[in-house]
Amino acid sequence: MKDIPTAMLADMRPNVLHPRCPSRQILQHLTSRWGALVLVALAGRTLRFSELRRALGDVSDRMLAQTLQGLEADGMVHRIAHEVVPPHVDYSLTEIGEEAATLVKGLADWVERRLPDILRDCKTR
């Protein structure tokens, strides 16, 4: 017998609109402030910690580390630590990580493309 997550038995299938469905939490990790940006920055390439920090421009070490650990725990990010004395750690996306990143990046690209139109109607500045 396979072991099926409780949430699926409860309401038949994953649904982000259901408060207790794990899919909602995963979605939240992917769309969190730094999570989404990390996925965008890491899409299709490998970066080390400090390169990632510079790519995002204004993350603190603490938040970047925390975000990366979260995404790693979710199986989205792959971490390779080279055991050398000035530390060297490479971050890249796993297979599902890349899939997620493609979609998140699609959204980011859309926002960038549509920004002029959005700003025209936008009441905030």
Add this chain to the structure above:
Amino acid sequence: MKDIPTAMLADMRPNVLHPRCPSRQILQHLTSRWGALVLVALAGRTLRFSELRRALGDVSDRMLAQTLQGLEADGMVHRIAHEVVPPHVDYSLTEIGEEAATLVKGLADWVERRLPDILRDCKTR
């Protein structure tokens, strides 16, 4: 002369990885905890305030109102208040709102579809 947003002059074109690019803030609104779920819930249909609240399951009135106002200010949500005595307000997506919702929903659907695989590799439960 057209008036071009400062951020675009600064680094040529919108880029969510740039800390001060407005696209980053728009992206954050779209991917905020309740923002993303509101877009999913509202995609392709009109709902009133209380229907929306029930659809999301566990938002507080305060957060739902705040989220809707934010998305309305960004030009994503359209609000129609019927001037009747027991209040009746309809919410729907604008044209760009629908476009954004399609992408956000794409991500949500992907998470739901891939949930079994994600959960298998996931270290958190």
Add this chain to the structure above:
DNA sequence: GGAAGTACGTACAAATTAGTTAGTATCCCG
């Protein structure tokens, strides 16, 4: 008549997220 529903606004409190500073061991650069 009392209860519930409606779409919020407003205080206030709690929870979550984020930033700051300092520290680590070692190497490279000037």
Add this chain to the structure above:
DNA sequence: CGGGATACTAACTAATTTGTACGTACTTCC
């Protein structure tokens, strides 16, 4: 030899987000 880069962690504080409770002005239902 001092200074900076490297990848973090821990402790502490600050900022932001979120929830709770209550009020509103009426209507419908029991």
